[in-house]
Amino acid sequence: MKQKIAPTSVEVPVGDDDVIVSKTDLSGRITYVNRTFMRISNFAEREVLGKQHNVVRHPDMPRGVYRLMWDTLKAEREFFGIVKNLTSDGHFYWVLANVTADRDDDGQSVGYFSVRRHAPASTVRAVSDLYAQMMKIEREAGPAEAPAASAQFLRRLLEEQKTTYDRFVLGLYQQ
Numbered sequence: 001m002k003q004k005i006a007p008t009s010v011e012v013p014v015g016d017d018d019v020i021v022s023k024t025d026l027s028g029r030i031t032y033v034n035r036t037f038m039r040i041s042n043f044a045e046r047e048v049l050g051k052q053h054n055v056v057r058h059p060d061m062p063r064g065v066y067r068l069m070w071d072t073l074k075a076e077r078e079f080f081g082i083v084k085n086l087t088s089d090g091h092f093y094w095v096l097a098n099v100t101a102d103r104d105d106d107g108q109s110v111g112y113f114s115v116r117r118h119a120p121a122s123t124v125r126a127v128s129d130l131y132a133q134m135m136k137i138e139r140e141a142g143p144a145e146a147p148a149a150s151a152q153f154l155r156r157l158l159e160e161q162k163t164t165y166d167r168f169v170l171g172l173y174q175q
């Protein structure tokens with residue numbers, strides 16, 4: 001059972017040169033974290049290795065975003081997302097995450113890895129309203145239905161705007 005960390009309002013800075021990396025197995029269990037991951041999240045390697053990656057999920061992050069992420073990975077596509085993560089002290093940091101398959105020499109997926117970089121304040125502002133709407137939908141849907149309900153809302157919205165989540169996220173960097 002994952003221990004609950006109480007969130008604070010302290011933002012941990014992510015530098016322009018920081019690259020936060022983690023790897024997982026196919027089920028999302030952490031198999032590797034780099035030093036930058038440990039420094040920024042303030043988790044020791046032994047505290048996260050073997051744990052599900054939701055150990056760093058911030059309660060402000062809609063589960064629907066991760067539903068979309070897993071669906072994208074299962075469809076053998078890479079995923080880009082603006083993500084708010086929790087540190088071991090309950091602080092938070094925002095990153096642009098790129099999650100891709102980790103393949104063996106035969107091209108078989110053996111897991112996934114995520115490479116995260118600083119998310120500029122303008123991109124965080126751009127997703128804040130959307131994530132707040134998704135969180136409202138998740139609260140109304142209840143825990144069991146939350147990820148599907150808010151992912152469906154997000155998919156509809158993107159369809160209406162004739163875009164995909166990846167294009168929407170990467171487009172924020174061109175504004």
Ligand SMILES: Cc1cc2nc3c(=O)[nH]c(=O)nc-3n(C[C@H](O)[C@H](O)[C@H](O)COP(=O)(O)O)c2cc1C
Nearest residue numbers: 024028053054056057058063066085099112113114
């Ligand atoms: C390679 C990889 C990296 C991930 N990185 C994060 C992350 O930084 N933060 C996070 O909250 N979830 C991350 N996840 C997603 C989690 O596995 C999980 O789906 C998500 O936190 C939602 O949690 P829930 O299953 O409790 O709803 C990652 C998954 C993979 C495969």
